[in-house]
Amino acid sequence: MKAHDGMYIDGDWRPAVGPDTIAVVNPADEQVIGQVPAGTAEDVDAAVRAARAALPGWAATPPAERAARIAALRDVLAARREEIAETVTAELGSPLGFSQMVHAGVPIAVAGSYAELAASYSFEEKTGNSTVLLEPVGVVGAITPWNYPLHQIVAKVAPALAAGCTVVLKPAEDTPLTAQLFAEAVHEAGVPAGVFNLVTGLGPVAGQALAEHEGVDLVSFTGSTAVGRQIGATAGAAVKRVALELGGKSANVILPSADLAKAVNVGVANVMSNSGQTCSAWTRMLVHRDQYDEAVALAATAAAKYVAGDPHNQASRLGPVVNAKQHSRVRGYIAKGIEEGARVVAGGPDSPHERGYYVTPTVFADVTPSMTIAQEEIFGPVLSILPYEDEDDALRIANGTVYGLAGAVWAADAEEAVAFARRMDTGQVDINGGRFNPLAPFGGYKQSGVGRELGTHGLAEYLQTKSLQF
Ligand code: NAP
Ligand code: MG
Numbered sequence: 001m002k003a004h005d006g007m008y009i010d011g012d013w014r015p016a017v018g019p020d021t022i023a024v025v026n027p028a029d030e031q032v033i034g035q036v037p038a039g040t041a042e043d044v045d046a047a048v049r050a051a052r053a054a055l056p057g058w059a060a061t062p063p064a065e066r067a068a069r070i071a072a073l074r075d076v077l078a079a080r081r082e083e084i085a086e087t088v089t090a091e092l093g094s095p096l097g098f099s100q101m102v103h104a105g106v107p108i109a110v111a112g113s114y115a116e117l118a119a120s121y122s123f124e125e126k127t128g129n130s131t132v133l134l135e136p137v138g139v140v141g142a143i144t145p146w147n148y149p150l151h152q153i154v155a156k157v158a159p160a161l162a163a164g165c166t167v168v169l170k171p172a173e174d175t176p177l178t179a180q181l182f183a184e185a186v187h188e189a190g191v192p193a194g195v196f197n198l199v200t201g202l203g204p205v206a207g208q209a210l211a212e213h214e215g216v217d218l219v220s221f222t223g224s225t226a227v228g229r230q231i232g233a234t235a236g237a238a239v240k241r242v243a244l245e246l247g248g249k250s251a252n253v254i255l256p257s258a259d260l261a262k263a264v265n266v267g268v269a270n271v272m273s274n275s276g277q278t279c280s281a282w283t284r285m286l287v288h289r290d291q292y293d294e295a296v297a298l299a300a301t302a303a304a305k306y307v308a309g310d311p312h313n314q315a316s317r318l319g320p321v322v323n324a325k326q327h328s329r330v331r332g333y334i335a336k337g338i339e340e341g342a343r344v345v346a347g348g349p350d351s352p353h354e355r356g357y358y359v360t361p362t363v364f365a366d367v368t369p370s371m372t373i374a375q376e377e378i379f380g381p382v383l384s385i386l387p388y389e390d391e392d393d394a395l396r397i398a399n400g401t402v403y404g405l406a407g408a409v410w411a412a413d414a415e416e417a418v419a420f421a422r423r424m425d426t427g428q429v430d431i432n433g434g435r436f437n438p439l440a441p442f443g444g445y446k447q448s449g450v451g452r453e454l455g456t457h458g459l460a461e462y463l464q465t466k467s468l469q470f
Pocket of ligand 2: 203
């Protein structure tokens with residue numbers, strides 16, 4: 001894999017200040033595939049200065065011209081789609097077909113949506129005797145995770161650029177090559193120098209320096225709740241805006257009138273995709289007591305079809321998890337589930353291969369709402385199936401975690417499912433297998449986060465209002 005040995009700052013690749021590097025590892029075979037510089041507070045400072053200097057010019061650029069640059073960015077991403085997919089597969093380990101369709105395809109769609117929004121959005125409103133100007137928030141510090149490496153970058157950078165903000169990105173240490181490829185695409189798209197800047201590095205060093213930097217006006221973070229809480233506190237102390245997209249423990253509620261086989265099969269696919277490393281995954285399946293045994297048998301059969309193996313082999317439906325730490329963490333949760341009395345009906349804690357960070361797709365039955373595996377985000381291919389007595393019981397279980405990011409409801413007709421969805425404390429609900437919509441606001445209730453990404457709601461996060469009275 002091609003890796004840059006510098007930081008993308010002020011429109012150029014420039015050497016890092018310090019000598020340290022980060023080894024990028026392919027999780028499928030544990031081989032080092034590249035080295036990127038580990039940024040320091042000084043690199044972050046240089047990047048923030050460049051973003052600050054570029055802000056007045058970019059903020060004053062007509063929205064139609066900003067839209068044209070984002071459209072060009074979308075076109076470059078589309079032209080380099082294959083390279084994006086190969087890079088994500090190499091550093092994340094997702095099967096190549098999934099990388100092409102989702103890891104490359106979704107960011108292209110999201111960039112396209114912001115090219116259109118930037119051109120059509122009204123950055124001015126009238127109310128009574130006032131004109132309200134919607135102005136860019138300023139310099140954005142974006143901190144992203146590894147699980148959807150390009151999507152999470154584009155979901156921050158595209159709306160920020162559309163709003164007229166400038167950006168410094170600190171991507172996850174596990175997936176910096178995708179971030180470098182994105183910086184190349186920004187450059188190729190003709191985005192002016194300093195509008196977008198990239199500093200690779202470690203979270204507690206470069207990430208923390210970015211979150212704390214006084215030249216940053218908004219910190220937009222996606223990742224774990226533990227780090228999100230810390231970043232929220234830092235931003236609060238500095239009276240700085242913050243957006244947090246954190247973890248989830250979403251419920252897939254199958255009402256008795258639903259097509260059980262379809263709901264179970266789609267539910268299993270949802271959890272296994274991306275090796276379970278999806279913050280909005282429906283990791284708890286809720287089934288009526290009378291249909292429980294049938295659902296468990298269906299889920300065990302479905303999960304067994306997710307053969308874990310080489311992401312370049314078309315027969316592999318599941319890749320490894322991202323790194324050694326996640327590998328032991330996920331298997332630790334499986335062991336914990338067994339210890340607390342849940343019943344393994346597919347998979348288990350043993351790795352299916354000697355090399356690579358593979359986890360066997362695992363399904364637990366007889367899970368009770370208070371078990372660790374029903375409460376904590378596992379971030380691996382692990383599904384828990386819980387029985388419920390009636391709808392109120394299902395709702396109590398569905399809402400009974402600290403999280404509220406996503407969910408699903410299945411019923412014979414949409415109205416019945418919607419009535420249940422209205423009572424759920426969560427930011428997104430898919431009704432009878434509804435498709436992903438890149439324009440729908442995405443974000444959490446409760447400890448799943450603060451703020452929304454995507455569509456017009458995502459754009460609004462990067463704007464602040466100024467009211468003029470006449
Ligand atoms: P994480 O530590 O929260 O990482 C997210 C991003 O924050 C990365 O860029 C990380 O850098 C950075 N970071 C870490 N510590 C920081 C700090 N003190 N200040 C500023 N930035 C910091 O998540 P993780 O360690 O990769 O994964 C741990 C768990 O988080 C997973 O098992 C999963 O449960 C959850 N997670 C959730 C999501 C989601 O989409 N909601 C995504 C990823 C992970 P480094 O890459 O150098 O750590
Ligand atoms: Mg980390």
